[in-house]
Amino acid sequence: MTTLAILTAAGSGTRLGRDLPKALVELAGFPLVLHAARRLASSGVVDALVVTCPAGLDTAVRDVVAQDPHVDVPVRVVEGGATRQASVATGLALAGPDDDVVLVHDAARPLAPPLLVRRVAAAVRAGHRAVVPGLPVTDTVKQVAPPSPAGAGAAGGPDVERVVETPDRALLRAVQTPQGFDRALLERAHAQGAVRASAEGLAATDDAGLVEALGEAVHVVAGEEAAMKITTERDLLVARLLLEEES
Numbered sequence: 639m640t641t642l643a644i645l646t647a648a649g650s651g652t653r654l655g656r657d658l659p660k661a662l663v664e665l666a667g668f669p670l671v672l673h674a675a676r677r678l679a680s681s682g683v684v685d686a687l688v689v690t691c692p693a694g695l696d697t698a699v700r701d702v703v704a705q706d707p708h709v710d711v712p713v714r715v716v717e718g719g720a721t722r723q724a725s726v727a728t729g730l731a732l733a734g735p736d737d738d739v740v741l742v743h744d745a746a747r748p749l750a751p752p753l754l755v756r757r758v759a760a761a762v763r764a765g766h767r768a769v770v771p772g773l774p775v776t777d778t779v780k781q782v783a784p785p786s787p788a789g790a791g792a793a794g795g796p797d798v799e800r801v802v803e804t805p806d807r808a809l810l811r812a813v814q815t816p817q818g819f820d821r822a823l824l825e826r827a828h829a830q831g832a833v834r835a836s837a838e839g840l841a842a843t844d845d846a847g848l849v850e851a852l853g854e855a856v857h858v859v860a861g862e863e864a865a866m867k868i869t870t871e872r873d874l875l876v877a878r879l880l881l882e883e884e885s
């Protein structure tokens with residue numbers, strides 16, 4: 639039995655605002671997608687990689703990832719979909735007959751360490767069929783009311799939102815990737831949630847959310863600060879510092 643990693647890299651990186659897709663933006667001389675692929679491969683628990691890429695960039699992404707000497711597992715590259723959820727579904731369709739565990743990881747988390755990959759995969763192999771890494775939340779988090787049709791600032795004052803709840807932060811976890819799944823469960827979750835995949839506002843923001851929607855259990859293992867997500871330029875600066883610390 640084998641473990642497939644789906645590496646999502648098909649996003650455009652709108653919030654980063656560069657003139658190339660985020661996964662191809664360089665950090666310390668290498669594209670984000672390559673950092674992520676190297677760490678997945680060197681975990682020792684990934685047998686093959688499927689990388690989702692933006693339309694028209696399959697050759698560029700294949701050249702970057704599949705030819706890298708540090709990525710010593712078979713690599714396939716496939717064009718992703720309109721949302722992250724759709725991209726994962728496209729990658730999942732390429733799973734082979736022996737793949738019983740699937741890890742889903744974001745190229746936007748390029749420094750997720752190999753030990754985290756092993757921790758997630760081990761928890762799935764130990765019998766937890768859906769596993770996410772998570773960190774405790776340090777801010778106090780407020781839930782706000784949905785926006786009113788008229789808009790919050792409609793009266794002419796500053797934009798304000800009404801708080802409806804303060805969840806107990808001791809029970810909150812900020813979740814990361816890689817997320818790990820029993821392959822059959824992940825397939826069922828994506829099949830059941832398929833109708834959501836076409837639009838950003840409907841799509842699940844992570845794969846575990848689709849499993850939760852089935853009513854199935856999802857488990858959390860300890861996350862890692864290094865698995866931070868690159869969304870903005872500031873995140874790239876922080877990642878650079880983390881890499882310096884690593885070496």
Ligand SMILES: Nc1ccn([C@@H]2O[C@H](COP(=O)(O)OP(=O)(O)OP(=O)(O)O)[C@@H](O)[C@H]2O)c(=O)n1
Pocket residue numbers: 646647648649650651652653654660661690691718719720721722723725726743744745746747867868869
């Ligand atoms: N249609 C999409 C959208 C996102 N992703 C991937 O999902 C991960 C998380 O997405 P995000 O951080 O939101 O990346 P982008 O969509 O590129 O960023 P933005 O929302 O700022 O455009 C990224 O590795 C991204 O490449 C994907 O494979 N397919």
Ligand SMILES: C[C@](O)(CO)[C@H](O)COP(=O)(O)O
Pocket residue numbers: 722744746813814815843844845867
């Ligand atoms: C999957 C994820 O990385 C878990 O934290 C996150 O939900 C991706 O979110 P994004 O808005 O697509 O960056």
